[in-house]
Amino acid sequence: METDRRTFLKTATAGAAGIALGNPLVIGQRKQSVDSLYDQAIVIDSLSVGRQWGKVAYEAVKRSGYTGIQTSLHNRTWDGALSDISAWNDRISEHPDLFMKATAATHFRQAKKENKLAVMYGHQNTTMIENKMERLDVLHDMGTRCIQLTYNSRNLVGDGCTERTNSGLSDFGVDVVKRMNELGIIVDLSHCGKQTSYDGIQFSDPPACFTHTMCEAIYRNHPRAKTDNQIRTMADKGGVMGVAALGYFVGPDPGGQTTIETYLDHVDHVVKVGGIDHVALCTDFPVQGIKVWATKETWYEPRLKSFKPSYNVKWPPWIPDLDKPGRFRNVAHGLKKRGYSDDKIEKILGLNWLYYFDTVLRG
Known part of the structure; x- marks a missing residue:
């Protein structure tokens, strides 16, 4: 699998360059600024929680440089899940110049070519399926x-x-896992x-x-953090880990x-433990950021305080350099300063997810 991955990433990186530059350059043959690299790269946020969709959010999408997102849809009730899917279908239909529904890796490539945002539908729980596999x-x-x-919390799955x-x-x-595998979910x-987690990997x-998670080695004793062994086990099977940029997941x-x-x-730690081909980026909050729409009264009190004390939620929960549409551009600059090569930065920005989607999704 690792040989296939190296071959894929070399081809995919050259393809991304061709999209932007009109010729299939190999990444190792070109030198460019970080901003130029970012503009040409496929950039994927593997969990963008959609809130307050309107003019501010739409403008943020345009400024973000994102190629695609996984969006978080309703998961508590069956009717709620279907309603959220319907709402996103309507949003994409109303803004065909901005959004594209993504059910396969090819849609992310197409979105890059057409300067749109590929939107993959996701749910953060299986509660809504109850005991109905169908x-x-x-x-x-x-x-x-x-x-x-x-x-x-516990549900019927785990x-x-x-x-x-x-x-x-x-x-x-x-x-449930086996059926999701068969379907390509x-x-x-x-x-x-x-x-x-271990059972799911197995x-x-x-x-x-x-x-969307983080490293227990960096943020100790947080229930959402993954241990080195979990990260390594996931990576050994060919998975990818998106590092969440939500402030109270990054640190206390x-x-x-x-x-x-x-x-x-x-990000460095996942590279060290799991390898460069198994790390990626995500937010776990809206493209426009948190500060522009959330207040302590409207988000912290009704939502964040509902988590158990072990979550150690703080207000405000954002990191200024990450709480803006250009956050991953800032991350790319930071990676460059830490010595990452252009091809490794492009893997982290989106190519690792693209390869993973090629492996898992079936259209």
Whole structure:
């Protein structure tokens, strides 16, 4: 698999250059500024939580340089999940110049060529399917391509990361994973408990992934963080880990001691433990950022305070350099300063996800 990946990434990188420059240059043969590299790169945010869609958000999409996102849709009830999918279908239809529905890797490539945002539908829980396996088929038919097995608590599939127990996948959960594999739906383990994560990695073929998480080695004792062994096990199976830019996941003091440099430390650590082909970027908040729409009264009090104390949620929860549409451009500059080559930066920005989507998604 690693040989195939190296071959793919060499070809894909050259293709990305060709999109922007009109010729199939190999990345090692060109020297360019970080801004030029970013503008040419495929840039994927593997979890963008859509809120306050309107003029500010649409303008943020244009400024972000993003090629595509996975968006987080309703997951608590079946009707809510279907309603959210319908709303996104309408949004894409109303803004065909801006959005493109993504059900395969090819849609991300097409979005780059057409200067649009590829939107992959995802859900951060399996609660909405209840015990009805056939609902996975319905979701797939409607465009869902990523489902997280659990949120923070236990469901019929397995245990979440803040659950007192650590019981792993249920028998039903194993069957859910197998059906998702058959359909071509990504198995996301970001919020799953430790044993559920290991079980998801073990039973998923093609590989499972972490779309939005961080490193326990950097942020100790946080229930959402993944240990070195979890990261290594995931990477060994061919998965990818998106490092979340949400401030209280990056460190205990967002905007203070926890900065974009801390975020880059997480990226560095995944590279060290899992390898350069298995790390990517994500936000876990809207493209326009948090500060422009959220207040303590409208978000922290009703939403963030509902998490268990182990989440250690702080207000404000953003890191200034990451709480803006150009966040990943800032990350690219930071990676360059840390000595990353152009081809490695492009892998982290989006090519690693693109290869993974080629492996898992079936259109």
